[in-house]
Amino acid sequence: MARxxxxxxxxxxxxxxxxxxxxxxxxxxxxxFLITKKTVHQILDELLADTIIKREKKGRYALVERTTLxxxxxxxxxxxxVYMTDVKPLLSELSQNAHRTFAYIFTEMFxxxxxxxxxxxxxxxxxxxACRVTCSIRDNGIGIFENIRQKLNLADKKYAILELAKxxxxxxxxxxxxxxxxxxxxxxxxxxIFSDDLTFASVDTEKSYLFSNEKNTAGTEVxxxxxxxSKIVLREVMQRYSEDPELINFNKTIVPVSLLGYGExxxxxxxxxxxxxxxxxxxxxxxxxxxxxxxxxxxQAFADELFRVFQNEHPRLQLTYINCVPDVANMIGRIKR
Ligand SMILES: Nc1ncnc2c1ncn2[C@@H]1O[C@H](COP(=O)(O)OP(=O)(O)OP(=O)(O)O)[C@@H](O)[C@H]1O
Ligand SMILES: [Mg+2]
Numbered sequence: 001m002a003r004x005x006x007x008x009x010x011x012x013x014x015x016x017x018x019x020x021x022x023x024x025x026x027x028x029x030x031x032x033f034l035i036t037k038k039t040v041h042q043i044l045d046e047l048l049a050d051t052i053i054k055r056e057k058k059g060r061y062a063l064v065e066r067t068t069l070x071x072x073x074x075x076x077x078x079x080x081x082v083y084m085t086d087v088k089p090l091l092s093e094l095s096q097n098a099h100r101t102f103a104y105i106f107t108e109m110f111x112x113x114x115x116x117x118x119x120x121x122x123x124x125x126x127x128x129x130a131c132r133v134t135c136s137i138r139d140n141g142i143g144i145f146e147n148i149r150q151k152l153n154l155a156d157k158k159y160a161i162l163e164l165a166k167x168x169x170x171x172x173x174x175x176x177x178x179x180x181x182x183x184x185x186x187x188x189x190x191x192x193i194f195s196d197d198l199t200f201a202s203v204d205t206e207k208s209y210l211f212s213n214e215k216n217t218a219g220t221e222v223x224x225x226x227x228x229x230s231k232i233v234l235r236e237v238m239q240r241y242s243e244d245p246e247l248i249n250f251n252k253t254i255v256p257v258s259l260l261g262y263g264e265x266x267x268x269x270x271x272x273x274x275x276x277x278x279x280x281x282x283x284x285x286x287x288x289x290x291x292x293x294x295x296x297x298x299x300q301a302f303a304d305e306l307f308r309v310f311q312n313e314h315p316r317l318q319l320t321y322i323n324c325v326p327d328v329a330n331m332i333g334r335i336k337r
Contacts, residue, residue, distance in 0.1 A: 117141030
């Protein structure tokens with residue numbers, strides 16, 4: 001009897017996860033658990049009756065979302081108090097690990113809105129369903145990419161996304177170290193920053209991406225979600241970016257080279273100036289891994305600037321590369337020889 005109820009619980013959890021991932025199919029659940037379709041329908045009816053799921057168009061199902069909204073005046077705010085008073089009481093269904101991750105991302109991103117946005121208001125929306133908690137932190141300030149563009153003197157605000165992906169980017173060195181977005185984006189099960197016409201995204205992977213933002217967001221909106229039983233462990237993420245995992249001192253980074261194309265398809269990296277833009281601030285790290293995933297080809301001058309000129313100027317910095325197609329690997333090999 002105990003086994004039967006355990007199975008029903010597992011089936012329910014699987015159904016909910018599949019609905020969340022938009023992969024749900026009655027046939028597949030029936031096959032996977034060796035049960036009849038009638039039994040799957042019975043379980044769906046229970047989930048509908050408990051308002052955990054709802055029926056959508058064309059016989060599809062969706063998870064029921066509960067929404068809570070808070071609005072703050074950005075004056076004398078403290079992210080920890082906001083978290084403890086308003087947000088934490090909503091999170092009782094998160095596992096201990098998921099809770100820690102959520103607290104880290106929330107306080108880091110709320111602190112960013114307080115310290116960097118120049119906004120007079122901050123809005124927080126918490127959306128909960130049976131599988132995850134999603135949170136939006138929105139300000140009506142200068143906009144993160146424009147802020148970075150201005151303070152780092154970049155030619156285009158798109159370039160801010162590559163800088164954020166490298167890590168250790170801060171526009172306020174006296175009070176900050178530039179770790180918040182780097183680690184938050186890798187610790188969440190999904191992480192997005194929307195501002196103006198740009199999106200910085202990191203979903204189900206530690207890689208960062210640049211997309212356009214059709215919503216054209218005024219100010220900055222950070223949206224992240226943490227699964228209730230999230231398997232991502234923040235400490236382990238931080239260890240991956242430290243040469244000595246015990247120290248957790250963030251002296252290593254992995255740079256998605258494709259971001260240098262700023263969202264353009266088949267971007268081609270040929271020039272010394274592109275290589276210089278890529279290697280800006282690399283000297284803040286002891287170990288830089290260049291991830292060439294999605295890069296089809298690089299030119300001789302680009303490779304020479306990075307792997308000979310830059311490397312000679314920074315002999316102690318360990319510069320390595322991963323995910324190269326043969327053309328890219330051959331060009332780097334030629335320079336290094
Ligand atoms: N809401 C925002 N509005 C405007 N600019 C922002 C906002 N959030 C972040 N930024 C910019 O992005 C930079 C990087 O943010 P991040 O949280 O990674 O580092 P930090 O806040 O500077 O340092 P740390 O998080 O380690 O204290 C900030 O220095 C700031 O320039
Ligand atoms: Mg920060």
